Amino acid sequence: EDKVVQSPLSLVVHEGDTVTLNCSYEVTNFRSLLWYKQEKKAPTFLFMLTSSGIEKKSGRLSSILDKKELFSILNITATQTGDSAVYLCAVEDGGSQGNLIFGKGTKLSVKP
Amino acid sequence: GAVVSQHPSWVICKSGTSVKIECRSLDFQATTMFWYRQFPKQSLMLMATSNEGSKATYEQGVEKDKFLINHASLTLSTLTVTSAHPEDSSFYICSARNSGGNYEQYFGPGTRLTVT
Numbered sequence: 633e634d635k636v637v638q639s640p641l642s643l644v645v646h647e648g649d650t651v652t653l654n655c656s657y658e659v660t661n662f663r664s665l666l667w668y669k670q671e672k673k674a675p676t677f678l679f680m681l682t683s684s685g686i687e688k689k690s691g692r693l694s695s696i697l698d699k700k701e702l703f704s705i706l707n708i709t710a711t712q713t714g715d716s717a718v719y720l721c722a723v724e725d726g727g728s729q730g731n732l733i734f735g736k737g738t739k740l741s742v743k744p
Numbered sequence: 745g746a747v748v749s750q751h752p753s754w755v756i757c758k759s760g761t762s763v764k765i766e767c768r769s770l771d772f773q774a775t776t777m778f779w780y781r782q783f784p785k786q787s788l789m790l791m792a793t794s795n796e797g798s799k800a801t802y803e804q805g806v807e808k809d810k811f812l813i814n815h816a817s818l819t820l821s822t823l824t825v826t827s828a829h830p831e832d833s834s835f836y837i838c839s840a841r842n843s844g845g846n847y848e849q850y851f852g853p854g855t856r857l858t859v860t
Contacts, residue, residue: 674837674851675788720787730776730841732849734787 634659638721638735646743649711653738655721656703663726665697665704670718670737678706678719711742747771748840750852757828757859764824765855767838773818774840778849779811782835794821818843828859 636657645651657665664682668675679688681697681704688695692711697704708715718739722732747770757763767777775796780788792813793801800813812824821840825832835856839849 668851674854676851677848680848722788730849731778731790731793732788732839734789736787 634723634725634733636721636723636733636735638719638738640738641736642739642741644741644743645711647712649742650707650709651711651740653706653708653719653721653740654703655705655735657721657723657733657735658702659723659725659733661726662699663724663730666722666724666732667695667704667706668720668722670720675720708740711740713742713744716740716742746842746848746850748838748850748852750836750838750855752855753853754856755858757857759829759859760827762824762826763828763857764822765836765838765857767821767823767840767852769819769840769842769850772840772842772850774821775818775843776841777815777821778839778841779813779821779823780837780839782837782854788837791823825857828857830859833857833859 639654664680666680667678679695684699692709695706718737720737721735725731749768751766777794779791781791782788790803791806794813794815796815796818802808810826815821835854837854838852841849
């Protein structure tokens, strides 16, 4: 059965800390891995990763994929209270119609 | 670009009634749209895949006769929750894939359904 596992499930840090969120997966037909940030409503897109070892960066956020070990990490440096959210990892199943299989998410709380 | 809207954003209905939720891609065509459900403190669970002009594909455990999906055009998919029960109360989110783009899915803002 295809699955996506995120860790930790929740994390509390202070402003300025650096955090690393983990996502491992077992998916029969891997097409891509995506990271989303979810606050009160629908998820907002952060990154799409398809190739191993190539870091994607957007401001204080960065992510990398390891297709051999079947995992990805999302790094956030110099965290701010506005980074508080649930971070979702999803893997796109290339074998069907491109369904996204979501992990349970990591709830990040950044304290001032 | 790549905006997806949902309507309504929230709805309260009585048990036994039906509720229709619309998902529209505003500035692109979407051959495929996806419907997700999210219960409190849980992740998004795919309910069904909606394809323009054909029947939807439902995930295991999702009743197709209860959750009616119609993808009548390249910019509109609807989800109708029939004979709603309180346990159907949830956050329903759609996403649309840009047919002419890089297959990225764009999410709507979600619809909060409360069944009393």
